[in-house]
Amino acid sequence: MSGGLGRGGSTAVTAILVNCHELIVANIGDSRAVLCKKGVAKQLSVDHEDIKNRGGFVSNFPGDVPRVDGRLAVSRAFGDKSLKKHLSSEPFVTVEIIEDDAEFVILASDGLWKVMSNQEAVNCIRNIKDARSSAKRLTEEAVNRKSTDDISCIVVKFQ
Incomplete structure (x- = not known):
C-alpha cells in the first residue's frame, strides 16, 4: 500500500440470490444486511467482526460511536493502514434460505444503522411496494434523524 493513499478505508455488504431460494450475504466492517420476514427484522x-480476536478492541463511550482501538469510528476492513493488524479483509458470510415469508432485504451502510434499529428500518418501509422508493425513504429518514455518517442503502423486495 502506498503511503500517499492516506488513512481512509471502506466497509461493504453484498448479497446474491441463488435460484430464487438461497441468499448469500458477505459483510466486511459495519455495513449491514437485514432481512424482513413477516414484518420481523433479522440481522x-x-x-x-473479529477485531477482538486479532488483538484490537472496540470502545463504546456514551455519546460517541463505537471506535476501533479508540480511534477509528468504523471497522473498515480493507484500508486504514495504521490499524491493519486488528482488521481483516475476510468477510463474514452467511446463507439464508428465502421462503414465502421473506418480504425484503435491506443492505445499508452504518449511516443508517447509527440512527435506526433493524426493526425501525423494517417498519419504516414495510408498506412501500417499490424497492427504490423504500431505499430513498430510509436514507431520508436517516438524514431526518441527523445521521452524520455516509448513508448508502439498497432494498431488494421479494415477490
Whole structure:
C-alpha cells in the first residue's frame, strides 16, 4: 500500500440470490444486511467482526460511536493502514434460505444503522411496494434523524 493513499478505508455488504431460494450475504466492517420476514427484522451480518480476536478492541463511550482501538469510528476492513493488524479483509458470510415469508432485504451502510434499529428500518418501509422508493425513504429518514455518517442503502423486495 502506498503511503500517499492516506488513512481512509471502506466497509461493504453484498448479497446474491441463488435460484430464487438461497441468499448469500458477505459483510466486511459495519455495513449491514437485514432481512424482513413477516414484518420481523433479522440481522444477517455481524458488525465489527473479529477485531477482538486479532488483538484490537472496540470502545463504546456514551455519546460517541463505537471506535476501533479508540480511534477509528468504523471497522473498515480493507484500508486504514495504521490499524491493519486488528482488521481483516475476510468477510463474514452467511446463507439464508428465502421462503414465502421473506418480504425484503435491506443492505445499508452504518449511516443508517447509527440512527435506526433493524426493526425501525423494517417498519419504516414495510408498506412501500417499490424497492427504490423504500431505499430513498430510509436514507431520508436517516438524514431526518441527523445521521452524520455516509448513508448508502439498497432494498431488494421479494415477490
